[in-house]
Amino acid sequence: QITLKESGPTLVKPTQTLTLTCTFSGFSLSTSGVGVGWIRQPPGKALEWLALIYWDDDKRYSPSLKSRLTITKDTSKNQVVLTMTNMDPVDTATYYCAHRDYYDSGDAFDIWGQGTMVTVSS
Amino acid sequence: QSALTQPRSVSGSPGQSVTISCTGTSSDVGGYNYVSWYQQHPGKAPKLMIYDVSKRPSGVPDRFSGSKSGNTASLTISGLQAEDEADYYCCSYAGSYGGVFGGGTKLTVL
Numbered sequence: 001q002i003t004l005k006e007s008g009p010t011l012v013k014p015t016q017t018l019t020l021t022c023t024f025s026g027f028s029l030s031t032s033g034v035g036v037g038w039i040r041q042p043p044g045k046a047l048e049w050l051a052l053i054y055w056d057d058d059k060r061y062s063p064s065l066k067s068r069l070t071i072t073k074d075t076s077k078n079q080v081v082l083t084m085t086n087m088d089p090v091d092t093a094t095y096y097c098a099h100r101d102y103y104d105s106g107d108a109f110d111i112w113g114q115g116t117m118v119t120v121s122s
Numbered sequence: 123q124s125a126l127t128q129p130r131s132v133s134g135s136p137g138q139s140v141t142i143s144c145t146g147t148s149s150d151v152g153g154y155n156y157v158s159w160y161q162q163h164p165g166k167a168p169k170l171m172i173y174d175v176s177k178r179p180s181g182v183p184d185r186f187s188g189s190k191s192g193n194t195a196s197l198t199i200s201g202l203q204a205e206d207e208a209d210y211y212c213c214s215y216a217g218s219y220g221g222v223f224g225g226g227t228k229l230t231v232l
Binding site: 037039046047048049051052060061062063064096105106107108109110112113114115 | 125156
């Protein structure tokens with residue numbers, strides 16, 4: 001059974017750096033075709049694709065946020081970390097991590113974490 | 123990379139069919155057969171309903187189907203049920219840019 005869980009601060013100040021951790025179980029991020037992505041959703045608004053890291057350490061970033069995002073993986077700890085610099089109130093959102101397995105469900109996110117709400121405020 | 127375009131809302135009566143469109147460009151929807159659809163109920167995480175344009179994950183009812191023509195993908199829900207009322211999002215692979223979601227569509231079952 002695949003599970004993912006996001007963790008990190010619930011409140012950050014403007015200009016600070018946000019660090020979120022996705023801890024997962026039930027799969028290995030060293031298996032060919034597997035990836036973990038981050039998606040966010042501001043309150044009452046749409047989902048926004050942020051970043052994705054693949055089993056081979058290839059990475060993809062949203063073009064509009066690329067300069068502020070870094071995604072890394074620690075295969076031994078079953079964790080993926082997303083950092084976002086220079087946080088602003090507009091970054092207030094629920095942040096989700098999600099599993100991707102090309103050989104199971106193509107490029108789709110088939111299993112999602114419960115999400116973690118992050119508020120940016122002074 | 124602009125968000126994919128979806129209607130803000132659709133509605134239908136129980137038993138009817140509804141179709142939600144998702145329009146992108148040749149750099150995303152039209153360029154790859156990697157469109158997925160997600161259902162999201164209030165306060166819940168999204169759930170994958172369709173992947174690779176028209177494939178259904180195990181456990182998703184066959185009332186849900188997907189298709190694509192050119193730069194527009196579509197999700198059709200037939201035999202509408204009350205529990206289908208939710209927000210629906212499309213998502214497309216976008217090559218080196220990773221992926222892009224649509225703006226979401228609120229489905230109301232009348």
